[in-house]
Amino acid sequence: MRLVQNMCTIAEYPQAGSASGDGCSGGSSARPRLVKIAVVGASGVGKTGECCAPRSPGGERPGNLYSRQIQIDGEMLAIQVQDTPGIQIHEHSLDCNEQLNRCIRWADAVVIVFSITDYKSYELLSQLHQQVRQLHPGNRVPVVVVANKADLLHIKEVEPQNGLQLANMLGCTFYEVSVSENYNDVFNAFHVLCKEVSKQQITSTPEKRRTSLIPRPKSPNMQDLKRRFKQALSAKVRTVTSV
Numbered sequence: 001m002r003l004v005q006n007m008c009t010i011a012e013y014p015q016a017g018s019a020s021g022d023g024c025s026g027g028s029s030a031r032p033r034l035v036k037i038a039v040v041g042a043s044g045v046g047k048t049g050e051c052c053a054p055r056s057p058g059g060e061r062p063g064n065l066y067s068r069q070i071q072i073d074g075e076m077l078a079i080q081v082q083d084t085p086g087i088q089i090h091e092h093s094l095d096c097n098e099q100l101n102r103c104i105r106w107a108d109a110v111v112i113v114f115s116i117t118d119y120k121s122y123e124l125l126s127q128l129h130q131q132v133r134q135l136h137p138g139n140r141v142p143v144v145v146v147a148n149k150a151d152l153l154h155i156k157e158v159e160p161q162n163g164l165q166l167a168n169m170l171g172c173t174f175y176e177v178s179v180s181e182n183y184n185d186v187f188n189a190f191h192v193l194c195k196e197v198s199k200q201q202i203t204s205t206p207e208k209r210r211t212s213l214i215p216r217p218k219s220p221n222m223q224d225l226k227r228r229f230k231q232a233l234s235a236k237v238r239t240v241t242s243v
């Protein structure tokens, strides 16, 4: 993920499945909290080559799951970014394959990328957003919209303003970036997203703990049974004494 790799606070994080944690450079032995992000969008919008994973010097891509560490508010987080296969655009329908759905389900947050030079990739936005909401009901997963290739204004097919309006309508944060020219904006988008996920993770954990600390009410059936038992006993005592 080039955008992630270029973030100044990022250090290499061992690939998923790696047993040892000694690649972490956070200076702490504690395992960093994991934030999983899926990057989705039409084919050719810049998810992989520029946005997600630069080709290695040999011309190969290292795979499609990129792991890094990033420091947010003094805490090291392990970020995993999943590049997804470019979506083929068909007439009025979204060809979401199972692999893409799996990536979306896996993610704690989703980045939807479109290119300002490709109107169809922009049209895909709402459908992709709907797909995310369907797979993550309850509005829990933050979604960010990224309009890429902002350096190609002379061949734009989408006004950045339209991207912003649509993102607002969908309740998403919007960023206009050029991953080939300016990494700061890209860094900012990911940073804000990680912060949001991290905040959500923190607020949801104590809630679980607190609810588990609330003493469970006694079973009404048991109380009812005890009351009936007492009633039966006193009735028996009364019968015995009246004989």
Ligand SMILES: Nc1nc2c(ncn2[C@@H]2O[C@H](COP(=O)(O)OP(=O)(O)OP(=O)(O)O)[C@@H](O)[C@H]2O)c(=O)[nH]1
Binding pocket: 041, 042, 043, 044, 045, 046, 047, 048, 049, 050, 051, 084, 085, 086, 087, 148, 149, 150, 151, 152, 177, 178, 179, 180, 181
């Ligand atoms: N000018 C410009 N070119 C870009 C930018 N981002 C990506 N590109 C180019 O757009 C082309 C497609 O980029 P990719 O990263 O392969 O696009 P993708 O979304 O991963 O496409 P798929 O792998 O088909 O899903 C490449 O030639 C990139 O160099 C950008 O911000 N500006």
